[in-house]
Amino acid sequence: MNYxxxxxxxxxxxxxxxEILKLTQGSSVISFAGGLPAEEFFPIEALDAAFERVFExxxxxxxxxxxxxxxxxxxxxSVRMSKKGIHADPSDMLLTTGSQQAIDxxxxxxxxxxxxxxxxxxxxxxxxxxxxxxxxxxxxIRSDRFGMDLDDLSRKIDEYNPKMVYxxxxxxxxxxxxxxxxxxxxxxxxxxxxxxxxxxxxxxGELQFRDDVSYPTIFSMDQHPNGAVLYxxxxxxxxxxxxxxxxxxxxxxxxxxxxxxxxxADLHSSSLDQQALYQLMTHFDLDAHIQEIRSQYRQRMELMxxxxxxxxxxxxxWNEPEGGMFLWMELxxxxxxxxxxxxxxxxxxxxxPGTEFYVGTPQSNTLRLNFTHTSPENMAIGMERLARAVNxxxxxxx
Amino acid sequence: MNYxxxxxxxxxxxxxxxEILKLTQGSSVISFAGGLPAEEFFPIEALDAAFERVFExxxxxxxxxxxxxxxxxxxxxSVRMSKKGIHADPSDMLLTTGSQQAIDxxxxxxxxxxxxxxxxxxxxxxxxxxxxxxxxxxxxIRSDRFGMDLDDLSRKIDEYNPKMVYxxxxxxxxxxxxxxxxxxxxxxxxxxxxxxxxxxxxxxGELQFRDDVSYPTIFSMDQHPNGAVLYxxxxxxxxxxxxxxxxxxxxxxxxxxxxxxxxxADLHSSSLDQQALYQLMTHFDLDAHIQEIRSQYRQRMELMxxxxxxxxxxxxxWNEPEGGMFLWMELxxxxxxxxxxxxxxxxxxxxxPGTEFYVGTPQSNTLRLNFTHTSPENMAIGMERLARAVNxxxxxxx
Numbered sequence: 001m002n003y004x005x006x007x008x009x010x011x012x013x014x015x016x017x018x019e020i021l022k023l024t025q026g027s028s029v030i031s032f033a034g035g036l037p038a039e040e041f042f043p044i045e046a047l048d049a050a051f052e053r054v055f056e057x058x059x060x061x062x063x064x065x066x067x068x069x070x071x072x073x074x075x076x077x078s079v080r081m082s083k084k085g086i087h088a089d090p091s092d093m094l095l096t097t098g099s100q101q102a103i104d105x106x107x108x109x110x111x112x113x114x115x116x117x118x119x120x121x122x123x124x125x126x127x128x129x130x131x132x133x134x135x136x137x138x139x140x141i142r143s144d145r146f147g148m149d150l151d152d153l154s155r156k157i158d159e160y161n162p163k164m165v166y167x168x169x170x171x172x173x174x175x176x177x178x179x180x181x182x183x184x185x186x187x188x189x190x191x192x193x194x195x196x197x198x199x200x201x202x203x204x205g206e207l208q209f210r211d212d213v214s215y216p217t218i219f220s221m222d223q224h225p226n227g228a229v230l231y232x233x234x235x236x237x238x239x240x241x242x243x244x245x246x247x248x249x250x251x252x253x254x255x256x257x258x259x260x261x262x263x264x265a266d267l268h269s270s271s272l273d274q275q276a277l278y279q280l281m282t283h284f285d286l287d288a289h290i291q292e293i294r295s296q297y298r299q300r301m302e303l304m305x306x307x308x309x310x311x312x313x314x315x316x317x318w319n320e321p322e323g324g325m326f327l328w329m330e331l332x333x334x335x336x337x338x339x340x341x342x343x344x345x346x347x348x349x350x351x352x353p354g355t356e357f358y359v360g361t362p363q364s365n366t367l368r369l370n371f372t373h374t375s376p377e378n379m380a381i382g383m384e385r386l387a388r389a390v391n392x393x394x395x396x397x398x
Numbered sequence: 399m400n401y402x403x404x405x406x407x408x409x410x411x412x413x414x415x416x417e418i419l420k421l422t423q424g425s426s427v428i429s430f431a432g433g434l435p436a437e438e439f440f441p442i443e444a445l446d447a448a449f450e451r452v453f454e455x456x457x458x459x460x461x462x463x464x465x466x467x468x469x470x471x472x473x474x475x476s477v478r479m480s481k482k483g484i485h486a487d488p489s490d491m492l493l494t495t496g497s498q499q500a501i502d503x504x505x506x507x508x509x510x511x512x513x514x515x516x517x518x519x520x521x522x523x524x525x526x527x528x529x530x531x532x533x534x535x536x537x538x539i540r541s542d543r544f545g546m547d548l549d550d551l552s553r554k555i556d557e558y559n560p561k562m563v564y565x566x567x568x569x570x571x572x573x574x575x576x577x578x579x580x581x582x583x584x585x586x587x588x589x590x591x592x593x594x595x596x597x598x599x600x601x602x603g604e605l606q607f608r609d610d611v612s613y614p615t616i617f618s619m620d621q622h623p624n625g626a627v628l629y630x631x632x633x634x635x636x637x638x639x640x641x642x643x644x645x646x647x648x649x650x651x652x653x654x655x656x657x658x659x660x661x662x663a664d665l666h667s668s669s670l671d672q673q674a675l676y677q678l679m680t681h682f683d684l685d686a687h688i689q690e691i692r693s694q695y696r697q698r699m700e701l702m703x704x705x706x707x708x709x710x711x712x713x714x715x716w717n718e719p720e721g722g723m724f725l726w727m728e729l730x731x732x733x734x735x736x737x738x739x740x741x742x743x744x745x746x747x748x749x750x751p752g753t754e755f756y757v758g759t760p761q762s763n764t765l766r767l768n769f770t771h772t773s774p775e776n777m778a779i780g781m782e783r784l785a786r787a788v789n790x791x792x793x794x795x796x
Contacts, residue, residue, distance in 0.1 A: 001626045001649065002593055004561075009507035009655040012662075039457040047460070048453040055446040059437040062445070062638035097495060097664035104663045108531060109407035113511075129662035133506060163402075195400055228399045240460035242670040251399065257407040264410075264527035265502045266495035270668040272640040 008133050017356055020341060024350045030382035031350040035173060035325055036373040038300075041293050042240050043284065050279035054272060065271030067263045069095025069247070073278040077247055080281070085220040086231065088249035094259050097269045099203055099246035102232040102258075103127050103166075105265065106199060106248070107134040109257040116162035120148060122357030122366070124173050124201065127166055140359040141165075147183030150190065157194050164197045170215045171204040171324025174357045174368040178322050184218045191228035197254075198229045203246075206238050206290050208323035209298035215323075219249070227251055235277060237325070238290050243273040294323075297372050300379065301327065304371045307383035313390070318369075325372045328354075331365040335393070338364065343393045349385035406531050418739060422748045428780035429748040433571060433723055434771040436698075439691050440638050441682065448677035452670060463669030465661045467493025467645070471676040475645055478679070483618040484629065486647035492657050495667045497601055497644035500630040500656075501525050501564075503663065504597060504646070505532040507655040514560035518546060520755030520764070522571050522599065525564055538757040539563075543717075545581030548588065555592050562595045568613045569602035569722025572755045572766040576720055582616045589626035595652075596627045601644075604636050604688050606721035607696035613721075617647070625649055633675060635723070636688050641671040692721075695770050698777065699725065702769045705781035711788070716767075723770045726752075729763040733791070736762065741791045747783035 021033050054061050074090035096102045113135035121140030131138050139160050142152040169179035191198045200218045219231035230250035304327060305320050318329040337353035344350060354366025374382060419431050452459050472488035494500045511533035519538030529536050537558050540550040567577035589596045598616045617629035632644035702725055703718050716727040729735060735751035742748060752764025772780060
């Protein structure tokens, strides 16, 4: 047999960076590369009890479920979101295998090959992978620390007639950035005026470090009866990733089309996991748990930043994000983070070079550091190793 | 906002039959429509214990997992399949959200819009739905009770230059048919000679009623080093559906491409469920369990056939399948099973009209009856109601 893969499959190569990072798995390398939550805070006992409760419900709970997902969980999510000002009816909600699947299903029902999607730059790598499979043209919008440049957005809408804008306005992956309210409002108005759907991807929104500010979702700011925003989030960062349970809410027409598409894609996601999450939300103080994670993650972010400040670097910059899981670093403009990674892995530390996250020409002097998954002890060791890698890189290349 | 769905999403309408069947859910209607396994045989205690064992492994088991799936489960499946003559390396295996997702991912990496896929007629409805989303042209091959007509297959390969043949050779959905060894061998040879991939969908293969025959999978008959067959199966019918865990094995190039596609589609399926299935397979006698289900399902199939034989019908025919979950009925050629369904629902019983499963012009005098999900007591009541529906249909339309 001589298999000819589809064009998009042929063009989806494994990146060199991933291959390097794969080598670090299971080794003694301290990795700031993965986007992993901290295992030590996983609510394992509450989850164990939640599964027990599902099994107590009897055998019916093990049968096929609805494609749209376990109804009581959709109702629970709806109630929980409404406390945060995000109002969505459970019938306008689809449960997915992580929010990743929401991006995929939306692309399937809403985008034709050749359609244009606008994104921030850099942006979430796995969203770009989805758009690639659907043969969608991705165009990047200029951004600053407050979000997309709205003038550039308007210009690109004129130029490309896009069908969708994809954004992660709160603690983005990879930059940890949070959009200002003005930019959120501006994007929303433009979406309505120009009939461009906004996909608001919000996996990190609950991981905020400051109590004195709020970051309203663009979805919640949308007062129109016929909304311009589709909103997706997940339990992967607030409960655990292994259950792969996310949700998406928005316009009923789109949600229903996505539900039909999901029926063909995988019939439904694990309904046992959905039932367990329902039991967890009913019998466990999820908000208190999230408060605890926020506090721990903030401490880790601050520790990482302090450790970096101890270095004698004058030309390396990084942000101190207000939430999420990532710190974004800029090296001097003529440094290449992929080359630095090779030095880093030799020293026993890893990160993701920023090149992975760009559309078009990447800013190759950038890198992403995850601060949630590494214990404070290992973080200190890892940052020393990173400093040695910077020195070794400097000797070799600068 | 004025949303314009993609062309395939616009054309994926909910069928009228499904709407009728939806009305029967949760009502007193006895339904032979769904393709549901019998809940009373679900190994709930063993599964409960399996989840306990996973939780005992600690918090690491709740972290993100590999896209290809939990390695020990892939190894277990590999060992179990090899006992049945199906040899596949765990590294050439991808775990999916049900075998449904295997069909979807294969279509994504292997088929271009406009490519031709050959199928039996009637065939599995949800496979047709997948092909619809990928804009694939589906062409049906003439079949008899032994499988596809190999002459017609060769002719259609000449005519359409297809990339793939999709088959469910063992206890198919909807007809319950099992292919002869000769036809399996013939299909395999043609696949190799003409460079056409065979997707062997085998969700029901383990549900066989006779101990004195074997039905070798086409995958296991393939002796070529570079195989022509991709094989997929699932735990949905042998353990429980709620975990949505299936697998697909075959050519490494295709499996790797599907794994990359799955990374974009949903990153991975529930790794907690995969770990629980591994624990179940390690500590539970799955083969003995399947032996029990086989026996129970055979009894139900025989009971259904006996109950049907009690009717005075001379012009209604059905098969007695050697396994699986479905019995296929042919009404007199001028009867319409969709119209009969309306009478049936009035009498409090439901089935799926055969029209749903056809490519092109359907044989509208056919219908599918599930015999696994209804208890013997309800089956007797349900068959009486079906008999009343046939009478009422006859009075009204014949």
